[in-house]
Amino acid sequence: MKRLLLVCCLMIASLGAMAAIDTYEFDSEEQRARFYYLSSELRCPKCQNQNIADSNSPIANDLRREIYRMLQEDRSNEQIVDFMVERYGEFVRYRPALTAQTAILWFAPAAFLLAGLFALVFMLRRRQKVYRDGAAEHLSPEEQQRLKSLLEKKDRND
Amino acid sequence: MKRALLMLPLALFLLMLVFLFRGLYLDNEDLPSALVGKRFPAFTLPSVEAGQPPVTEQDLLGQPSLVNVWATWCVACWVEHPVLNKLAAEGVVIHGVNYKDDTEAARKWLRDLHDPYDLNISDPEGLLGLDLGVYGAPETFFVDANGVIRYKFIGVIDERTWENDLAARYQALVDEAQP
Numbered sequence: 001m002k003r004l005l006l007v008c009c010l011m012i013a014s015l016g017a018m019a020a021i022d023t024y025e026f027d028s029e030e031q032r033a034r035f036y037y038l039s040s041e042l043r044c045p046k047c048q049n050q051n052i053a054d055s056n057s058p059i060a061n062d063l064r065r066e067i068y069r070m071l072q073e074d075r076s077n078e079q080i081v082d083f084m085v086e087r088y089g090e091f092v093r094y095r096p097a098l099t100a101q102t103a104i105l106w107f108a109p110a111a112f113l114l115a116g117l118f119a120l121v122f123m124l125r126r127r128q129k130v131y132r133d134g135a136a137e138h139l140s141p142e143e144q145q146r147l148k149s150l151l152e153k154k155d156r157n158d
Numbered sequence: 159m160k161r162a163l164l165m166l167p168l169a170l171f172l173l174m175l176v177f178l179f180r181g182l183y184l185d186n187e188d189l190p191s192a193l194v195g196k197r198f199p200a201f202t203l204p205s206v207e208a209g210q211p212p213v214t215e216q217d218l219l220g221q222p223s224l225v226n227v228w229a230t231w232c233v234a235c236w237v238e239h240p241v242l243n244k245l246a247a248e249g250v251v252i253h254g255v256n257y258k259d260d261t262e263a264a265r266k267w268l269r270d271l272h273d274p275y276d277l278n279i280s281d282p283e284g285l286l287g288l289d290l291g292v293y294g295a296p297e298t299f300f301v302d303a304n305g306v307i308r309y310k311f312i313g314v315i316d317e318r319t320w321e322n323d324l325a326a327r328y329q330a331l332v333d334e335a336q337p
Contacts, residue, residue: 045293058258059293062284087291089192 024068031071038067038077042084043092051094191310192291198225198305199289206256206264206278213279218305222331223251223276225299227287229259230267232295238314239271245320246274250328253277257295258284300327303335 026032039053044060052060052067063084070080084092096102139147193199202214218225226242228235246252254275256264261280268278281287290299300309309327311319 045291062288066288085192087192087289088293089291 027072034077035067035071038071038080039064041094042067042081043094045088045092191307193299193307194310196307198299198301198307199286201279201286201289203286204280206254206261206268206280208265210278213277215305217277218253218301220303221251222300222302222328222335223253224328225253225255225301226275227255227257227290227292227295227297227299229257229295230263231259234314235296236271238296238316239274241315241317241320242274243272244317245315246276251276253279255279255281255286255290257281257287257292300324300331302331 024035026035036053040051042052042063044050044052044055044057044063046057046059047055050060052063066083067080070083075083081093085097090096090102096105098106198215198218200215202212204210204212224245226238228238242252252274254277256279259280259282261282264280268275279286284292290297294312296314298311298315299307300311302308308331311324315324
């Protein structure tokens with residue numbers, strides 16, 4: 001029973017590993033690697049949360065064919081990506097080019113991290129200062145007196 | 159000062175909420191076309207009709223037009239077709255790109271449902287579609303008299319969108335072409 005359950009679980013898990021399958025013949029391993037790299041870097045225009053390597057939609061199929069064709073023509077990766085961007089817009093890049101418009105996407109995470117670090121350092125420093133200076137020094141003479149008597153009372157109770 | 163600083167995380171959180179809430183209602187089907195402002199891509203393709211000479215981008219010049227990408231397998235195109243017929247009858251110049259389709263089926267469609275198109279471009283391999291950045295059908299390009307793409311509409315043109323938005327865009331191109 002347990003084994004059956006395990007088999008079922010594994011089968012369900014393997015669904016996620018499915019990808020579109022084409023039968024392309026490559027001249028070299030390097031070309032094959034570039035094909036997989038490019039098709040995983042480009043977004044499918046129809047099914048927007050998939051890259052064109054994973055999508056089975058007709059348009060993704062066409063775009064894979066185009067990538068293959070251009071690889072056969074010995075075009076560079078940049079040329080192929082530019083070809084797609086010219087037609088389908090910036091949107092097809094999963095890694096947007098660095099422009100004034102996309103700068104926030106590229107730098108915001110680092111900026112947030114830095115802001116967080118600054119805030120942390122600032123707060124730790126302040127806390128340390130309070131600790132070092134000794135909180136008691138900020139008390140007026142009457143308050144000092146009261147603190148002392150409270151502490152003595154506590155000692156007596158112990 | 160200290161109070162204000164304490165409120166900062168809350169303010170940031172609220173700001174983020176505003177953005178996320180807006181994101182819920184964004185229409186992500188509506189992509190800006192990379193081709194708006196560029197020339198209609200060069201092509202030489204056969205006509206859907208038998209015995210007609212091939213069509214090229216030169217044939218689009220001289221008057222503003224709508225270039226409608228359609229196919230018989232596209233259900234939405236079937237919905238759109240009567241509207242195109244009506245617009246064509248009103249004098250709007252519409253060219254058709256029969257996209258990744260069977261030519262026989264396309265001819266039958268045009269015979270049975272009436273042919274609103276001025277030029278009938280046949281693109282069985284989707285080559286022109288690729289150059290146009292088409293990723294579905296129907297898509298309609300607004301091309302001015304100089305052959306520059308000025309606007310792209312994705313989806314079904316119905317009478318309401320035509321009246322509210324698209325008619326004015328087409329009219330602007332027509333007015334522009336008047337000497």
